[in-house]
Amino acid sequence: MATIFYTATSLDGFIADPNNSLDWLFQFGELEPNTFEAFLAGVGAIAMGSTTYQWLYDHLSAEADNPQPWPYLVPTWVFTSRQLPTMANADLRFVSGEVEPIHRAMAIAAGDKNLWIVGGGDLAGQFYDAGLLDELVVQIASVALGGGAPLFPRRVDPPLQLLSAKTYGHHFAELHYRVLRPHG
Numbered sequence: 287m288a289t290i291f292y293t294a295t296s297l298d299g300f301i302a303d304p305n306n307s308l309d310w311l312f313q314f315g316e317l318e319p320n321t322f323e324a325f326l327a328g329v330g331a332i333a334m335g336s337t338t339y340q341w342l343y344d345h346l347s348a349e350a351d352n353p354q355p356w357p358y359l360v361p362t363w364v365f366t367s368r369q370l371p372t373m374a375n376a377d378l379r380f381v382s383g384e385v386e387p388i389h390r391a392m393a394i395a396a397g398d399k400n401l402w403i404v405g406g407g408d409l410a411g412q413f414y415d416a417g418l419l420d421e422l423v424v425q426i427a428s429v430a431l432g433g434g435a436p437l438f439p440r441r442v443d444p445p446l447q448l449l450s451a452k453t454y455g456h457h458f459a460e461l462h463y464r465v466l467r468p469h470g
């Protein structure tokens with residue numbers, strides 16, 4: 287079981303533009319080959335921050351007479367200090383505060399499967415700060431945004447260990463890193 291921050295990013299390190307839009311990413315369509323399906327099959331619990339949840343909620347609910355279903359079957363912990371709208375047929379758990387107890391609950395729910403930290407970057411950073419982040423998988427798109435939601439607003443030390451670097455089509459490189467702990 288590993289706790290993995292898996293996300294797409296711009297070349298200049300933003301996971302959403304200043305308007306919280308992902309149009310810069312969706313212009314490319316699906317990655318070929320699509321590694322996300324295989325990744326998701328190994329995920330047993332999900333965590334995301336409220337901006338990410340609200341983005342998903344808004345897009346899934348965009349057509350009032352034809353709402354799209356929540357896409358994930360495994361439980362999702364949504365970090366927020368606010369009351370957010372929920373979704374039908376979705377296992378959503380709204381939480382706030384320290385990540386450690388949430389991580390314990392996620393690990394129990396996930397069994398031997400992985401924990402996916404969807405984002406944003408600071409939430410992934412909170413897991414990193416607590417020594418609970420094991421891996422980063424970032425798909426770097428060949429665009430720069432000049433600003434937006436940061437990929438990983440942390441000082442990373444010791445350096446991450448690069449496990450693999452792959453190319454996808456003409457626009458993406460995927461880097462897979464292991465997080466090293468300060469003392470082994």
Ligand SMILES: NC(=O)c1ccc[n+]([C@@H]2O[C@H](COP(=O)([O-])OP(=O)(O)OC[C@H]3O[C@@H](n4cnc5c(N)ncnc54)[C@H](OP(=O)(O)O)[C@@H]3O)[C@@H](O)[C@H]2O)c1
Nearest residue numbers: 294302306335336337338341365366367382383405406435
């Ligand atoms: N490129 C990609 O593949 C990708 C992946 C993921 C996300 N995204 C996008 O990137 C953007 C990320 O937004 P973001 O940087 O604002 O991050 P976010 O993590 O989605 O949301 C941050 C908010 O979550 C809440 N939160 C975070 N930690 C908390 C804690 N420990 N306890 C309680 N609440 C906590 C806080 O809001 P409140 O307390 O006010 O609710 C905080 O302002 C979104 O637009 C999202 O759609 C892109």
